[in-house]
Each structure stands twice: as C-alpha cells, then as structure tokens.
Amino acid sequence: MKRKHEKREDEEEEVDGNESDGSSDTSDSNSDDSKEEIIDVDFDFFDPKEIDFHGLKTLLKQTVSNDHELFNLSALADRIIAQPHLGSVVKVDNSDDPYAVMTIISIIPDAQTKKLPQEIATIKDYILQKSSKSSKYHDRLESLLSSKKCGLLINERLINLPPQIVVPMLKMLDAELVESVTQKKSANFEYFLVISKTYTECDPLILDEDDGNSSNALKKRKTKKSVNGAAGKQVILNFQVEDEIFEKFDEFHFDYKFSNQNDQSELMQTAGIKTSRRLYVIERSKLPQIQQAMDQLLN
Numbered sequence: 001m002k003r004k005h006e007k008r009e010d011e012e013e014e015v016d017g018n019e020s021d022g023s024s025d026t027s028d029s030n031s032d033d034s035k036e037e038i039i040d041v042d043f044d045f046f047d048p049k050e051i052d053f054h055g056l057k058t059l060l061k062q063t064v065s066n067d068h069e070l071f072n073l074s075a076l077a078d079r080i081i082a083q084p085h086l087g088s089v090v091k092v093d094n095s096d097d098p099y100a101v102m103t104i105i106s107i108i109p110d111a112q113t114k115k116l117p118q119e120i121a122t123i124k125d126y127i128l129q130k131s132s133k134s135s136k137y138h139d140r141l142e143s144l145l146s147s148k149k150c151g152l153l154i155n156e157r158l159i160n161l162p163p164q165i166v167v168p169m170l171k172m173l174d175a176e177l178v179e180s181v182t183q184k185k186s187a188n189f190e191y192f193l194v195i196s197k198t199y200t201e202c203d204p205l206i207l208d209e210d211d212g213n214s215s216n217a218l219k220k221r222k223t224k225k226s227v228n229g230a231a232g233k234q235v236i237l238n239f240q241v242e243d244e245i246f247e248k249f250d251e252f253h254f255d256y257k258f259s260n261q262n263d264q265s266e267l268m269q270t271a272g273i274k275t276s277r278r279l280y281v282i283e284r285s286k287l288p289q290i291q292q293a294m295d296q297l298l299n
Helices: 009-022 028-038 050-070 073-081 118-131 135-147 163-182 214-222 243-249 266-270 284-298
Strands: 043-046 088-092 100-106 150-157 191-201 252-256 273-283
Touching: 043 163, 050 073, 050 088, 050 100, 050 118, 050 150, 050 191, 050 273, 073 100, 073 118, 088 163, 100 118, 100 163, 118 135, 118 252, 118 273, 135 252, 135 273, 150 163, 163 284, 191 243, 191 284, 243 273, 243 284, 273 284
Parallel strands: 150 191
Antiparallel strands: 043 088, 088 100, 100 150, 191 273, 252 273
16 A cells, blocks of 8 residues: 555654644643644555545535535545545544545546546536636636646645645655656646635624524624725635645636625634635646745745
C-alpha cells in the first residue's frame, strides 16, 4: 500500500510546537486540556479506495455546500476511487473514514466521443454559469475549458484538521501527476480549477422570542445594517489559509454565490457568517512554486 502511515516527522513537531507555545502560560488544567487535543494523533496518507466512498461524498459535499443536490456526488466519489494512482486521502488514528482528500478530476472530453461524462459536464456547466456575470472571466474560462487540458483540483478536509497536511499532499500529487503522464495513466494537464470556500461577515439571524412566527422573526433580523457598513464593500475571507497561496499564483479568479441561497443557515443564525465560493484558475506549471510557498507559509 502506497503511503500507508507516511508522515513527515518535522511536520508533526511543527504542529505540536505551535500548540504548546500557545498554552505555555496557562494553568495546569488548561495545559492538560491542550495536551489532550494533540496527543498521539497520526496522519496517515492512503490511495483512495472503495471503503472511502461515503467519506469522499461528505468531503465533496463540503466543497459544493448548498448546491450539492445539483451534482452527482456518488459518481464523483467513484471517479476518485477509480484513479488510485492520482491523489491521496488522509485518515487519523486508523479511522476508516477519510478526513481529507486531494486529487484531480479531469474535465477533458473523451478523445473519441468528444463528450464529457454527465457528472463532469454538470461541473463544467455549473462553473461556466457562475462565471457568466463577468464577461471578462467567463470568456477566458470558456476558452480554457474548450481548448486546454483542464482538471478540477479537489482540496478538501474536515475543519479540525491542521492546514499543514496540505503540504505533503500537494507534493505527492505533483509527483503522481508526473508519473501518471509518463505511464500514460492520466492527461498532461495544463490548468487546474480550484473551488475555494469563502465567507463574509453579516448580522446573526437570531430568533425573536417575542415573535411566534420564526420565519418573520428571521426576516426582521435580515433587514439590520451589515456589520461591514451599508456603504462599504464587504470583505470576502478564506476558510482555508492555503488558498492565499492559490490566489497569489492564479491566472485569474472570480467569486460566486450558491444557486441555493439558504439565508437561514445555522452559520448565519449563530455566527454571523454568510458562505460563498471563489474559483481559482491555476497553471499546472506553477504547482512546484505553490508547493514551496505553502511550505513556507504553513511550516
């Protein structure tokens, strides 16, 4: 099994060191709590396998979030599993379920039929539809998807996993891409598309207990002035810190909202966060530079 129990010791030390530095001045009880969070946690890297099917669907659902019903996530998970030579999943302490995945899903039409599988065509159409509000980026993206070898780079993990795991995953993916092209197992990709999770801050939609109609109560809160001010433009923030590097090296990017805008989501009600997405377009040739920059940022 390739990469089983593979983990860089220097990364483990760095993650642990950051945690211990933050708790050096706390009480004994707090120190004990901190130690409980970091003790004996192993990050194991594996090829995607059939046992990962449901976990992969969960991770893919995180990527597309509100719009998950528009996609055939089962078919996409099967496609990831069908290419074990490309991509990795991360498991923790011998868990059966993957906690993270990084791989490439090809958006290249079949050489003979000149068509895309339905689950891939859905992704392409969705991305082009989201870019249509900006003719500048829409035309470029449409041209790339029709004339270049493009792939969707999936970089997804559960929220409690440290971003440091991205560094070895990206390094392994780069090496696998080279090997797969040499062995003619995958296309020689020219561009990658990366869907990034983003958010803006807003007023929490807290239920008005005096209002018997919960729907009306939420609507009342929605009319409140934005925390960023009515005149000022809202700042779009990244959920995943490594996306700063993708943005630094991208050819272009654009932001978009979900087709299914669920304004009464739990995050909006409790945390005052409204989620959205950003699409990065990245040249495959820049992957080594991205690796190096991520290593410097995260380690």
